[in-house]
Amino acid sequence: MPKIARERSHTLSMDEAKQKVQKIVEDVKQSYPSLVDSISWNADQTAAKVKGKMFSGDFEVSASKVKIHIDLSFLATPFLGKVESRIDAKIIEYFGG
Numbered sequence: 001m002p003k004i005a006r007e008r009s010h011t012l013s014m015d016e017a018k019q020k021v022q023k024i025v026e027d028v029k030q031s032y033p034s035l036v037d038s039i040s041w042n043a044d045q046t047a048a049k050v051k052g053k054m055f056s057g058d059f060e061v062s063a064s065k066v067k068i069h070i071d072l073s074f075l076a077t078p079f080l081g082k083v084e085s086r087i088d089a090k091i092i093e094y095f096g097g
Contacts, residue, residue, distance in 0.1 A: 001042055001071050001072060001073060001074060001075070002008070002066070002071075002072045002074075002077050002080045002087075003069070003070070003071050003072070004070040004071075004080070004083060004084055004087060005029050005067075005068070005069050005070075006066075006067070006068045006069075006088065006091060007060070007066070007067045007068075008063060008065065008066050008091050008095050009065055010064065010065065010066060011064075012088060012093050014046075014048070014061075014063055016048060017061045017063075017066065017088075017095075018061055019095075020047070020061075020066070020094040021046075021059050021060075021061040022045065022048075022091045022093060023066070023090075024050050024059060024087075024091070024094060025048070025059050026042055026052060027090055028050060028057070029050075032052070034053075035052045035053045035054065035055070035064070036050060036051075036052040037052045037053065038050070038051045038052075039051075042088055046060065046061050046062065047060040047061075048060075049057065054067060054072060054073040054075050054076040055070055055071065055072050055073065055076055055083075056070070056071050057069065057070040058070075065093065066095055068087055068091070070087070071081065083094050
């Protein structure tokens with residue numbers, strides 16, 4: 001199963017960083033509404049599990065880092081490059097490059 005793992009340091013406040021990760025998760029939901037089955041956040045909104053057709057993802061933020069891990073099913077392998085590019089672009093957009 002192809003895996004995508006991204007980790008980026010940041011200097012934002014915790015509230016700002018949480019908002020940025022929430023925007024990335026929302027972008028996934030809006031860009032691929034037919035593929036996203038569920039999104040579940042932890043109590044303090046610092047981690048989300050996104051599950052869908054042919055993928056699952058973990059989005060986490062801490063006081064100094066953002067981490068995104070996505071597992072694609074074998075059938076989604078042809079889309080690996082596109083998914084990586086999209087995630088990289090969103091990390092740069094919201095957390096700088």
